[in-house]
Amino acid sequence: MYRTHHCGALRIAHVGQEVTLSGWTDAIRDFGAMNFLDLRDRYGITQVVFAGADNADLYQQSRELGREFVIRVTGIVRERSNKNPNRATGEVEIVANALEILNRSKTPPFTIKDDTDGGDELRMKYRYLDLRRTIIQKNLFFRSKLAIEIRNYLSQQDFIEVETPNLIKSTPEGARDFVVPSRMNPGQFYALPQSPQTFKQLLMVSGFDKYFQIVKCFRDEDLRSDRQPEFTQIDCEMSFVTQEDILNTFEGLTKHLFKKALKIDLPTFPRMTYDEALQKYGSDKPDIRFEMTFSELNDLAKGKGFPVFDAAELVVGICVPKQAANYSNKHLNELTEWVKRPQIGAKGLIWVKYENDGSFKSSASKFYKNSDFETWAHRFGASKGDLMLILSGETDKVRKQLGELRLEMGFRLGLRQPFDFKPLWVVDFPLLEWDEDAQRFFAMHHPFTSPKKADIPKMLSGDNAQMKALRADAYDLVLNGVEIGGGSIRIHDRALQSKNFKLLGFTPEQAEAQFGFLLGAFEYGAPPHGGIAFGFDRLCSVMSGVHTIRDFIAFPKNNQGRDIMIDAPSYIDDSQLTELSLEVKAVKTI
């Protein structure tokens, strides 16, 4: 028998029992006459004592042990004279009477402990050792717990989990596809799904009514700490529902997860339209943990002879409370440089300090009188001691820039606490998105998203401004400024779908070639339906108060999409290429 208990089990009640434990050796503290050993497994750490006075041979044997050896120990549970209150098992220890080395270990390249000395790259290369660390294991247990609770909740609501294929068909819309060559169909390729979108809609046509799947999705785009080439979605679709039904169901799911996993009761989620989000926060995923919303100044700031503002499409700013005194010229210059970095791209920054004595100081005081600044302060709702930061330029760009500045100021003021959870539904997304490069419209969500009923008559007006203004029954769940998921009501009417394809510039032939199977299905009684998908990895990370999703994925890939543990992707043999009717054109010389 390898063990009678695991390493997190023993308590004062076990004192006197003979037990056997197996696990990995953690820290070893050798005192010359007695040796303290921490034995670790998934469940915890138990201290084992080898006393030279009681058993000299066993003590000598214990001195051979090194870190990460796998051992089996048998001994008597004893109450400790020196207890360790930081450990669940800290009241007891095992006085060993038998020790067996089950497997030796080389000295690991980094220390297996919570505050490891290993850097990211090293930890990735030896991911199986990194995953031995309690702190990483905790993340994966958390993920598992969420997955189980998702299944509990949705199955109780009569959802069925259906698996959909991973080898599907490439479509030019959306993200870049990962493709897989087909040996049996030379020259042809499967694509890995960016999401099970079309399949879940087909399941609705089939009458499954409520579908979900915790499913891998694949997108061949550049990566970030919160984006992996393969990631997991909680994917859902429902029939005979309105947007309201879907929002309520998944608000319920989110609340359930917070309750079960974090013991947090979330209040009803506020809702905001896409337009309002952009106008007040400069983002379609606003972080509403703090205010500092935008105030527009066009009517107050233009036409007073300040050329920068006069030339701008939009003059807009935020009011940073109680920071006028804390921001010296030097700090403001530094902040100006910050917004001028290419990643933000602002041309400059105008600041106005509403001093405690009621006076104003500003980088634009040459062009404006105190009475002007007073009207601005009124617009901002500013009080004495506040700092107003103003950007100007093209509307879309300047909103985005100010949105970044707002987040930065919120961060600097400590207003973005990771465990202060503020969910938000953003609704009424535009139907279309203008692509500057391609000089055409694309579906903002996807090509099956239903326009709002009121907007359907305007769809084929051909007028760019009207097309930009078209709204869809599309929505996102945002949590602390992170897009957790999104969805839409789908078009179930063949005629409307054709109209939408026309809007997106598809010829009937192209639409037929790409989505014929779905359009065909829609001719056999498609129910009204809609759905949503949550990014599962992101949900895990945000609920854990961190930004990076990598520590919630057992075997993640790095920034370049490489798995540096197994060294993938890799070159393949010529014979494999031949079999797949492939020829590699350019190989990077090594």
Add this chain to the structure above:
RNA sequence: GGUCUGGUAGCUCAGUUGGUUAGAGUACAUGCCUGUCACGCAUGGAGUCGCGGGUUCGAGCCCCGUCCGGACCGCCA
């Protein structure tokens, strides 16, 4: 495609204006130590300063190229 940043002992890092034999902590090894839990003390082995080229009497340090990480912009319906 672009911006920024890093690569020095197994690991985490320091290394001044270019100047003698490249350091610290930790890990590892050996010895001592009976109550530690980041044990303590002593000893000592450990280096292709990412790689290639250049400048120089002399390069870890400066220049050019290149490889490999990290953060970000573009991109991600």
